[in-house]
Amino acid sequence: MLVHGAFADASSWAGVIRHLHATGLTVYAPANPLRGLAHDAAYLRSVVGQIGTPVVLAGHGYGGAVITEADADNVVALCYVAAFGLDAGESLLDVTSRFSPMPGPDPTVAAWLPAWSPAAPDSELYIRRERFLDVYATDLAPRVGSVLSVTQRPIARGALTARSGPPAWARKRSWYAIAAADRMLSPTAQRFMAQRMAATERVVDGSHAVVMSRPDAVAAMIREAAGQCGDQEALY
Numbered sequence: 001m002l003v004h005g006a007f008a009d010a011s012s013w014a015g016v017i018r019h020l021h022a023t024g025l026t027v028y029a030p031a032n033p034l035r036g037l038a039h040d041a042a043y044l045r046s047v048v049g050q051i052g053t054p055v056v057l058a059g060h061g062y063g064g065a066v067i068t069e070a071d072a073d074n075v076v077a078l079c080y081v082a083a084f085g086l087d088a089g090e091s092l093l094d095v096t097s098r099f100s101p102m103p104g105p106d107p108t109v110a111a112w113l114p115a116w117s118p119a120a121p122d123s124e125l126y127i128r129r130e131r132f133l134d135v136y137a138t139d140l141a142p143r144v145g146s147v148l149s150v151t152q153r154p155i156a157r158g159a160l161t162a163r164s165g166p167p168a169w170a171r172k173r174s175w176y177a178i179a180a181a182d183r184m185l186s187p188t189a190q191r192f193m194a195q196r197m198a199a200t201e202r203v204v205d206g207s208h209a210v211v212m213s214r215p216d217a218v219a220a221m222i223r224e225a226a227g228q229c230g231d232q233e234a235l236y
Contacts, residue, residue, distance in 0.1 A: 001027075001028045001029070001030065001044075001047070001048065001051075001055055001056070001057050001058070002016065002017070002027065002028070002029040002058050002060075003029075003030070003032050003044060003057065003058065003059040003060070003063035003066050003067055004029070004031075004032050004060055004061075004063050005032070005059070005060045005061025005062035005063040005064070005083070006034060006061055006062040006125070006153070006154070006155035006159075007061075007126065007127055007132075007136060007152040007153065007154070007155070008060070008061070008148070008152065008153065009031065009151070009153050010029040010030065010031055010032075012060070012209070012211055012212055013029045013060075013211055013215075014212075014215075015211070015212060015215025015216075015219075016211055016215040016218050016219045016222070017029060018215070019215055019216055019219030019220075020219050020222065020223070023223060025223070025226070028047070028051075030043075030044065030047050032044070032062075032063055032066060034062070034153055034154070034155045034156060034159065035122075035156050035158075035159070036122075036156055036158045036159050036162055037065055037066065037069055037159055037162035037163075037164065038069070038162060040066045040069075040070075040159070041066050041069035041070040042070075044057075044066055044067070044070040045070040045071075045072055048070065048072045048074065048075060049072055051074065052074070053074065054074055054075075054076040054229070055072070055074050055075050055076065056075075056076060056077045056078075056079060056222060056225050056226050056229065057070070057075055057077070057078050057079065057168075058078075058079035058080075058081060058218075058222050059078075059079070059080060059081065059083045060081045060082060060083055060210075060211050061081075061082060061083055061084070061184065061185065061208065062083075062084060062092065062155060062159065063083060064080045064081070064083025064084040064085050064086075065083075065084040065085075065086050065092060065164060067080075067083075067168065068084070068085055068086050068164060068167050068168050068169060069086075069164055069165055069167075069168070070168070071168035071171065071172070075168065075172060076172065076173075076229040077172060077173045077174070077175065077225040077226070077228075077229040078168060078169055078172050078173070078174045078175070078225075079174070079175045079176075079177070079221060079222050079225050080174065080175065080176040080177065080193070080194070080197075080199065081176075081177045081179075081210060081211055081218055081221075082177065082178070082179035082182050082184075082185055082190060082206075082208055082210055083176075083185075083190075083193075084185070084193070085167070085169055085174070085176070085193040085194070085196070085197050085199070086164035086167060086193075087164065087167055087196065088164060088165060088166050088167060089163050089164065090163065090164050091160065091161050091162060091163055091164070092159070092160045092161075092162075093160050093161055095185075095189055095193070096185070096186075096189070098189070099186040099188050099189035099192070100186040100188070100189070109127065109128060109131045109135055110125055110126065110127050110128060110131075111125075111126060111128055112124065112125055112157065113125075113126060113154055122156045122157050122158050123156075123157050124154035124155060124156055124157065125154055125155050125156075125157060125160070126152055126154035127149070127152060129146075129149040129150065130149075132145055132146075132148060132149035132152065133145035133146070133149070134183070135183050135184060135208075136148070136183075136184055136207065136208050136209055137207050137208070137209035137212070137213070138181065138183065138207045139181065139206055139207045139209065139213040140207070140209055140212060140213055144212075148209075167197070169197040169199070170197075173200075173225070173228070173229060174194075174197045174198070174199035174200070175199055175200045175201075175202065175221050175222075175224065175225045176190070176193070176194035176197070176199035176200070176201050176202070177202045177203075177204050177210065177217065177218055177221050178190045178191055178194060178201060178202070178203045178204065179204055179206045179207060179208060179210040180203055180204065180205050180206065181205060181206060181207050182206075182207060182208045182210075183207065183208065184207075184208035185208060200224075200225075202217065202221050204217045204218070
């Protein structure tokens with residue numbers, strides 16, 4: 001099961017899905033609501049709970065924080081792709097402030113959208129279109145980055161400061177693809193989180209958009225996780 005992060009949607013996994021389908025594997029890529037960690041994890045947990053067979057969860061970016069929180073009995077492995085593998089009581093901003101900041105604090109890179117309704121008072125963060133390619137997807141063609149900048153999905157402010165619960169990676173085997181050219185989430189932070197969770201590490205020459213620029217490498221890591229965690233019929 002593939003879980004996208006902020007500023008993207010499930011279509012960001014398209015290349016990875018094609019590689020996994022080519023080997024006969026079943027793939028799910030649900031929409032991550034991006035409303036807040038507890039909300040998003042509860043939604044993902046409900047989706048996983050409807051599947052009666054082993055599941056490998058893969059998360060990109062913020063999606064890593066969601067799979068860390070959305071543990072279930074039938075989850076057999078976790079795959080992080082340039083992703084947040086938070087520890088208990090930790091938030092996204094705790095990680096980024098410790099290493100290097102996300103675009104959020106820099107108004108030349110990102111901006112806040114006002115709350116879209118009185119019932120949803122939380123504002124939302126998005127990357128300014130003119131900075132999207134440079135920050136998020138330096139290794140994608142400019143025309144592709146331009147489309148992604150328009151279709152990006154903003155993330156609720158509260159998701160950046162929400163505290164994670166006990167991490168699933170403390171109980172499940174984990175893999176981590178470090179994006180060596182990432183300008184969104186410091187590769188140093190990625191390596192720290194990978195080593196903290198004792199994950200099997202893979203270094204990939206890619207930007208934060210590594211799921212789109214290097215889908216072959218990402219899919220290979222996920223296949224490896226499934227192959228080492230039991231039945232090859234495991235769902236992704």
